[in-house]
Amino acid sequence: MTLQxxxxxxxxxxxxxxxxxxxxxxxxxxxxTSAIREVEKEAGIQIFIRxxxxxxxxxxxxxxxxxxxxxxxxxxxxxxxxxxxxKRRKKFAVTAQHYSFVTQAFxxxxxxxxxxxxxxxxxxxxxxxxxEDVSTLRSEIGILFMSDFNxxxxxxxxxxxxxxFHGFIHTQAYVYLWKGHPLAGEKSITFEQLQDYPCISxxxxxxxxxxxxxxxxxxxxxxxxxxxNDRATNLNLMKGLNGYTLCSGVISDDMNGSDYLSxxxxxxxxxxxxxxxxxxxxxxxxxxxxxxEVFIDELVKALKGAGGFQ
Numbered sequence: 001m002t003l004q005x006x007x008x009x010x011x012x013x014x015x016x017x018x019x020x021x022x023x024x025x026x027x028x029x030x031x032x033t034s035a036i037r038e039v040e041k042e043a044g045i046q047i048f049i050r051x052x053x054x055x056x057x058x059x060x061x062x063x064x065x066x067x068x069x070x071x072x073x074x075x076x077x078x079x080x081x082x083x084x085x086x087k088r089r090k091k092f093a094v095t096a097q098h099y100s101f102v103t104q105a106f107x108x109x110x111x112x113x114x115x116x117x118x119x120x121x122x123x124x125x126x127x128x129x130x131x132e133d134v135s136t137l138r139s140e141i142g143i144l145f146m147s148d149f150n151x152x153x154x155x156x157x158x159x160x161x162x163x164x165f166h167g168f169i170h171t172q173a174y175v176y177l178w179k180g181h182p183l184a185g186e187k188s189i190t191f192e193q194l195q196d197y198p199c200i201s202x203x204x205x206x207x208x209x210x211x212x213x214x215x216x217x218x219x220x221x222x223x224x225x226x227x228x229n230d231r232a233t234n235l236n237l238m239k240g241l242n243g244y245t246l247c248s249g250v251i252s253d254d255m256n257g258s259d260y261l262s263x264x265x266x267x268x269x270x271x272x273x274x275x276x277x278x279x280x281x282x283x284x285x286x287x288x289x290x291x292x293e294v295f296i297d298e299l300v301k302a303l304k305g306a307g308g309f310q
Contacts, residue, residue: 001038001039001042001043003071003072003075004035005035005036005038005039006039006068006071006072007025007072008021008025008027008032008035008036009036009039009047009064009065009068010065010068010069010072011024011025012032012036012048012055013048013055013057013061013065014138015055016054016055016056017054017055018032018033018050018054018055021055036048043064045058045060045061045064046058046060046061047060047061047064048061065136066135066136066137069136069137069138070137073137076090076091089116089117089118089119090117090118090119090289090291091118091119091120091121092118092119092120092121092140092289092291092292092295093120093121093122093123093133093138093139093140094106094121094122094123094139094140094141094142094143094295095123095124095125095129095130095133095134095138095139095141095142095143096122096123096124096125096130096142096143096144097124097125097127097130097143097144097145097202097214098124098202098214098231098234099143099248099250099278100231100251101250101251101299101302101303101305102122102143102299102302103122103124104298104302104305105295105298105299105301105302106120106122106295106298108298108301108302109291109294109295109298112294113291113294118291121139123139124230124231126202126203126204126205126212126229127144127204127212127213127214128204128205128212130142130143130144130281131144131157131158131161131163131281132161134161134163134281134282134283135161135162135163135283137283140282140288140289140291140292141280141281141282141288141292141295141296142163142280142281142282143278143279143280143281143299144278144279144281145214145248145276145277145278145279146165146167146276146277146279147274147275147276147277148274148275149211149274150211150212150213151277153211154211157211158281162283162284163281163282163283163284164281164282164283164284164285165279165280165281166279166280166281166282167277167278167279168277168278168279168280168299168300168303169248169250169277169278169303170275170276170277171248171249171250171275171276171278172264172265172273172274172275172276173246173247173248173249173265173267173273173274173276174246174247174248174249174262174263174264174265175189175194175244175245175246175262175263175264175265176238176244176245176246176247176249176251176260176261176262177238177242177243177244177245177260177261177263178235178238178239178242178259178260178261179259179260179261180239180259181197181238181242181244182242183197183244183263184261184263186263187263187264188263188264188265188266189263189264189265189266190265190266190267190268190271191265191268191270191271192268192271194244195223195224196224197224197241197242197243197244198224198225198226198237198241198242198243198244199222199224199225199226199243199244199245199246200226200228200234200237200238200243200244200245201213201214201222201225201226201227201228201245202214202227202228202229202234203227203228203229214247226241226243235260238260239259246265247262248276248278249262249264250278250303278303280296280299
C-alpha cells in the first residue's frame with residue numbers, strides 16, 4: 001500500500017462518501033474505488049461498507065484508520081524537517097468542547113502565521129469526537145474538562161487511546177445566562193432557583209453521554225433540558241427562552257459578546273458544587289509543533305483575560 005492510497009482512505013472516511021472524496025481529491029470515482037480495494041486486498045480486511053447513506057467504516061476500518069493517519073502524519077513530519085523545500089501547506093488542527101476562549105486563542109494563533117503556508121482547522125465537537133480526533137491525529141490538540149464525577153472515566157478513556165491530559169485551571173460551577181434573565185441580578189444561584197428555566201445542554205450522542213457531558217453537575221436531575229450541538233444556537237436559546245447552562249465561568253466577551261454573564265453556583269447538600277479542571281489532550285509522548293506551542297501560549301493568555309487564572 002502507498003501513502004497516496006492511505007490518503008485516499010482518510011479522505012473517504014472524512015467525507016463519508018465516494019463522490020465527495022473523489023471531488024476533493026480531483027480523481028475519478030472508479031480510480032478511488034480501485035485504490036481502496038487494493039488496500040483491502042493487501043491488508044486482508046474490509047475497510048468500508050457501502051450503503052445508501054454513503055461509506056461507513058467497518059470495525060476493522062476503525063482500527064485501521066489511526067494507523068493510516070499515523071503513517072501519513074509521520075511522513076509529513078519527516079518531509080517538513082528533512083524533505084525538499086517545495087511549497088506544501090503545513091497542517092494544524094484543534095478539536096475542542098464548546099469554549100469561547102479556545103476560539104479566541106485559535107484566532108490569535110492564526111494571526112501569527114502565514115495562512116498561505118498553513119492549513120488551519122478549528123473544530124467544536126462532542127467530547128467523544130475530541131478524543132477520537134486527537135487519537136487518530138486528525139487534530140494535534142484537544143480541549144476538554146474533567147470533574148470530580150467523570151475524572152476516572154475520562155482518564156480510563158484517554159489511557160485506552162494513548163492520550164495525555166495536561167490541566168490548565170481548576171474552577172467550580174457557574175451559572176451562565178443572558179443579562180436579561182430573571183436571575184441575572186443574583187450574587188449566587190442554587191439549583192432550586194433554576195427549576196423553572198431550561199438547561200441548555202450540548203448533545204453528546206448515545207455512547208458514554210453521561211460521562212462526556214460538557215455541563216458540570218451532569219448527575220443532577222434537570223427538570224427541563226434542551227439539547228443543541230452549536231454554541232451560537234446555545235446562546236440564542238439562552239436569550240430567547242431564559243435558558244442557562246452550568247459551566248466553568250471562564251467566558252470570552254470578545255467571542256460571545258457582552259450580553260451574557262456567569263454567576264457563581266451555590267451548592268446545597270442535595271446538589272453540591274463540583275471541581276472542574278480544564279486542560280488539553282495530546283498523543284502520549286508527542287512533542288508539540290511550533291504552532292501548537294504558540295496556541296497553548298495564547299490559550300493561557302485567553303484564560304487570563306477571561307478570568308481563568310488568579
